[in-house]
Amino acid sequence: MKKTLVFLTLVLLLPGFAQDSYVSKVAIHGFVSQGMMWSTDNQYLGKTKEGTFEFNELGLNFSAQLTDEFRIGVQFFARDLGYLGNDEIIVDWAYGDYRFRDWLGIRGGKMKMRLGLYNEFRDLDMTRVNIFMPQGVYNETWRDSYNALKGLGVYGVINIGGFGALDYVLQVGVVNINSKTGVNRYIEDQLYAKFDQYTIKPAYIGSLVWETPLDGLRLAGSFMNTDFSAFGTTETTEFWKNMTLSAVRDYLRSQGVPEQGLPTDYEAARQIFDLVGINIQQEFRNIGAYWISAEYLFKGFSLAAEYYDLFTNYRTSNPQLGALRPWDTNELGGYYGSASYRLNDYLEAGVYYSEYYTNFDDKEGKEYAQLYQFPSSNTYQKDTAVSLRLDLNEYWIIKLEGHSVNGTAIMYRNEQDNPHNVEKDWILMAGKLTYNF
Amino acid sequence: MKKLLSFFAFLFLAGLITAQSAQEYKIIVHNENTKTQLTSKEIENIFLKKLTHWDDGTKIMPVDQVSDAPVRERFTNGIFNKSISAIKAYWQKQIFTGKATPPVEKSSDQDVLEYVKSNPGAIGYISASSGASGAKVLTIIK
Numbered sequence: 145m146k147k148t149l150v151f152l153t154l155v156l157l158l159p160g161f162a163q164d165s166y167v168s169k170v171a172i173h174g175f176v177s178q179g180m181m182w183s184t185d186n187q188y189l190g191k192t193k194e195g196t197f198e199f200n201e202l203g204l205n206f207s208a209q210l211t212d213e214f215r216i217g218v219q220f221f222a223r224d225l226g227y228l229g230n231d232e233i234i235v236d237w238a239y240g241d242y243r244f245r246d247w248l249g250i251r252g253g254k255m256k257m258r259l260g261l262y263n264e265f266r267d268l269d270m271t272r273v274n275i276f277m278p279q280g281v282y283n284e285t286w287r288d289s290y291n292a293l294k295g296l297g298v299y300g301v302i303n304i305g306g307f308g309a310l311d312y313v314l315q316v317g318v319v320n321i322n323s324k325t326g327v328n329r330y331i332e333d334q335l336y337a338k339f340d341q342y343t344i345k346p347a348y349i350g351s352l353v354w355e356t357p358l359d360g361l362r363l364a365g366s367f368m369n370t371d372f373s374a375f376g377t378t379e380t381t382e383f384w385k386n387m388t389l390s391a392v393r394d395y396l397r398s399q400g401v402p403e404q405g406l407p408t409d410y411e412a413a414r415q416i417f418d419l420v421g422i423n424i425q426q427e428f429r430n431i432g433a434y435w436i437s438a439e440y441l442f443k444g445f446s447l448a449a450e451y452y453d454l455f456t457n458y459r460t461s462n463p464q465l466g467a468l469r470p471w472d473t474n475e476l477g478g479y480y481g482s483a484s485y486r487l488n489d490y491l492e493a494g495v496y497y498s499e500y501y502t503n504f505d506d507k508e509g510k511e512y513a514q515l516y517q518f519p520s521s522n523t524y525q526k527d528t529a530v531s532l533r534l535d536l537n538e539y540w541i542i543k544l545e546g547h548s549v550n551g552t553a554i555m556y557r558n559e560q561d562n563p564h565n566v567e568k569d570w571i572l573m574a575g576k577l578t579y580n581f
Numbered sequence: 582m583k584k585l586l587s588f589f590a591f592l593f594l595a596g597l598i599t600a601q602s603a604q605e606y607k608i609i610v611h612n613e614n615t616k617t618q619l620t621s622k623e624i625e626n627i628f629l630k631k632l633t634h635w636d637d638g639t640k641i642m643p644v645d646q647v648s649d650a651p652v653r654e655r656f657t658n659g660i661f662n663k664s665i666s667a668i669k670a671y672w673q674k675q676i677f678t679g680k681a682t683p684p685v686e687k688s689s690d691q692d693v694l695e696y697v698k699s700n701p702g703a704i705g706y707i708s709a710s711s712g713a714s715g716a717k718v719l720t721i722i723k
């Protein structure tokens with residue numbers, strides 16, 4: 145990737161190259177935003193109860209149309225969202241794009257993943273009315289992993305006459321999951337463990353958008369398939385709550401504990417033995433996710449609804465002992481409906497309602513609460529949001545947004561700010577100022 | 582909830598009532614272009630750069646008008662059935678994902694006409710009252 149980046153930068157920026165006619169084709173665009181978040185009851189992604197300004201984004205891109213068919217570009221991006229991002233500058237995307245025909249083009253490099261209707265554009269605050277996209281489908285904490293992949297893509301638009309057009313994308317490549325990403329935080333949060341190494345298999349993505357004959361109506365479907373494993377160590381004895389008692393006994397047996405000394409229940413094991421610092425591997429196999437989407441735009445109106453479902457097989461194991469928790473399955477996801485209206489050149493208002501569940505088989509969280517002794521509201525998040533967007537001019541935008549939330553599924557619980565007694569009902573307010581050119 | 586629905590219904594009707602039905606612009610192409618007519622959908626796809634080549638393989642070069650030009654609003658409403666803001670949002674999505682850049686913008690009908698006359702693949706729009714001497718005016722099929 146570094147070589148690709150160096151190549152693109154050389155092509156786009158070196159004065160020697162710029163002496164020819166291509167210099168006139170290099171486009172430079174960017175955006176910068178600063179936001180503020182405040183919440184009641186719970187800390188959401190940062191120290192929001194006190195109000196936080198750790199909420200900013202920066203993007204700068206260079207692109208050039210080198211021939212009628214071939215274009216290249218790169219975008220640098222940094223963000224700070226509470227515990228996430230911390231203003232680290234990353235290559236957001238960097239790819240070459242050769243378009244043979246309107247119905248066939250190919251891209252190579254790091255490119256945005258087209259999942260649902262809006263995943264490709266989730267960084268682009270200026271293209272929507274809301275500050276936070278509906279979390280039921282666009283989980284903010286997973287953005288750095290779902291945002292872009294390194295690989296190849298094929299795309300095109302096929303005209304189907306009176307039936308409209310089909311806009312397709314096929315992508316294959318490696319997604320970004322490491323110890324700094326939100327996905328890692330989520331897994332650590334669930335397992336009470338620390339992971340520092342990942343092996344990731346290529347992700348396969350397919351997306352089809354049908355531009356229907358009804359002007360402004362788009363229907364879409366997307367899917368993604370991938371596998372990955374995380375390697376780390378247990379951090380607290382809470383980890384063993386997720387494991388089987390037989391796994392605990394096997395582990396203790398391997399440590400030389402005699403048979404008569406083995407615990408007969410989990411609590412006994414937890415009280416007697418130090419079960420921290422054990423090497424573990426968390427595997428996710430056959431991760432399959434799909435999105436179903438609909439959007440209708442008419443004059444100043446924008447209506448959208450999307451459904452998202454992710455299924456995975458998973459297990460936890462130890463290199464010596466094998467499975468600590470045998471293969472199991474989980475299905476999570478959510479959905480939302482949204483509406484917005486642009487009143488004039490300056491003002492746009494929007495509302496949405498979104499639901500997210502960590503386990504579709506336990507929507508109310510009863511099994512979870514019984515098993516782990518945590519609030520059932522940790523398994524869902526139902527969010528009603530109202531947004532207002534003010535366009536000061538072509539470049540400056542101010543947004544205000546209020547959320548009334550029931551549930552805490554998308555919330556880190558093992559941070560010192562948010563111990564386990566999170567409140568079920570809470571409010572989040574946000575404001576944001578964005579400049580783009 | 583009822584109040585919310587009523588509010589959106591009101592805004593929807595208001596939008597319909599204020600919609601302009603009269604076509605107050607004309608589409609122009611280079612004189613050598615063999616086309617005589619285009620559908621609204623074809624024009625939309627051309628100006629969104631989803632349709633990039635004419636039938637003879639020539640690259641299509643759409644030319645837009647600046648956002649505060651009165652004819653741009655009429656064209657945007659008439660062809661896209663959307664606000665200029667919605668079209669700008671579309672282009673921001675293309676720009677910031679590296680896919681494409683918007684059509685060049687000209688500040689007057691005369692500038693658009695000159696651009697079209699000097700580029701065989703060009704297509705633009707001008708006010709219905711403006712002259713199109715040296716270019717070909719296309720019929721728009723709704």
